[in-house]
Amino acid sequence: MQSFICHPKNTSHPYYTRLCHSDEIAAFRKLVGNPKHGNDAAPKREWKPKSKWKLDLSAAYWLLMVLRSPAVRQLDIDNSLALHDMQKLYDGQTSLAPLRDIIAGKRRWEDLDADEFGSEVIEEMLQHLINNADILLTTPAKSQHLSYRAWKRTARGVAIDEAANMTRPDLDSGDEHQLRPTVKTEQERDKSGKLLNRHHADGIVSPLEFFKMNGWPVLRLRAQFRMARGQFDIRHRELYSDLPFEYAPCCRISTPAHRVGNQLEDYATRRFPELRPPPQGTLSPIFIHCRGSKRERPKGRYAMSSQNTDQNTAALQLIVGFVKASQTDPARICLITPYKANVHAVEKMRKSSEYEVLTGMPPAATVDSFQGREGDIVVAIMVSTEKSGPGYMRCESRLKVLLSRHRSALVIAGDINVAGALVDDSNGTIEVKGKPPPSNNGMLSNACSGLVKDGRVVVVECSK
DSSP, X not given: OEEEEOOXXXXXXXXXXXXXXXXXXXXXXXXXXXXXXXXXXXXOOTTSOOOOOOSTTBHHHHHHHHTTOTTSXXXXXXXXXXXXXXXXXXXXXXXXXXXXXXXXXXXXGGGSOTTTSOHHHHHHHHHHHHHTOSOOOOOTTGGGSHHHHHHHHTOSOOOBSSGGGOSSOSSBOSOTTSOOOOOTTTTOBOTTSOBSOTTHHHHTSOHHHHHHHTTOOOOOXXXXXXXXXXXXXXXXXXXXXXXXXXXXXXXXTTSGGGHHHHHHHHHHHHHOTTSXXXXXXXXXXXXXXXXXXXXXXXXGGGTTSOBOHHHHHHHHHHHHHHHHHHOOOGGGEEEEESOHHHHHHHHHHHTSGGGGGGTTSOOOEETGGGTTOOEEEEEEEOOOOTTTOOGGGGOHHHHHHHTTSEEEEEEEEEOTTTTSOOBOTTSSSOOBOSSOOOOSOHHHHHHHHHHHHTTOEEEEEOOO
């Protein structure tokens, strides 16, 4: 659950915060005592699921920044004026001296008397973050929490984002081409074999689709404001070819925001001389064809899922090489994959000293759980191979999410022949087999053949 907070006086960058109320105070206290805990500051409880709390952009993250903790970066002139105002306020409060001593390493929590600095003080400061908000975004259920209810009563409008994946909208904004609402009773039957939910087909129709199909007025965005020039071309060609669009000036690859995309392109062309440069003034996705990779069925908890160690290795080695060569902050790189088993596998691999340089990179995520999020560089691991078939990637809504999470660069590690034989795998080079064969894999087949045609496919040999 995410929130977006900005201040009326703010002429700089607004600040985002993820709120996970039940764990926020405990994580904050732990990070004050030891800044090195990072994401591990979330409380661990027996017999309960692992906490979803993460440090980055959490409410604790911003409060630590306001209090000048070394656990996070320091406030700068580009940050919200609301945060600077809070910092000035707290700097002058003598009652917070014990907390400042702990942050400075002069005292420990254990040194304080029980009544010297209670959790209620921390809760009040976290509440202050919310009370000073101009805009607060949260899930419908969490908006009923006491911390947000008073703010919600005085709100002058309600807008629901990602409406294509919501069930009760007020004002819709989203993309019906992406993931649809989840209906988990689609195949459930009673003892006689009759379907329990005979209306599941209605359940997967989002309000956004419903209103559009009923002729409601729709405002369609005709400009790309997020992706670097060229990175949206595949999605436009496959999904929105009926809609003329243009890249906004902020999408020029010469802007500082997309410098990391240029750095990755430079690194990739040095490592893979056969990679054809994109058209002048653009950046394009790169496909790493992991020749000989094998999809695996793990044992245990994820036995019904899939993983691909070969493709994971190719992706991680590319990221390591790029980070070392360019000194790019790994926090700007996101790794996504369709299968939960592969998320677990790649996170296990990252614990090796070989990948120590990637410590700051966010945890890997499934495509489904990454909807609504984005990263400067996205590395997608397909898992599936020509032998196994597309699997989850046959679902076009999932593929559409995978192709749209990046801002500056997209790298796909997989098997280019997954949707049908496109290249000759008998030698070490990419050899197009002429006209692509007929395929019922639609968008996946078109995307793969387009990357081959554009010369954006490179080969990595996997161990036999």
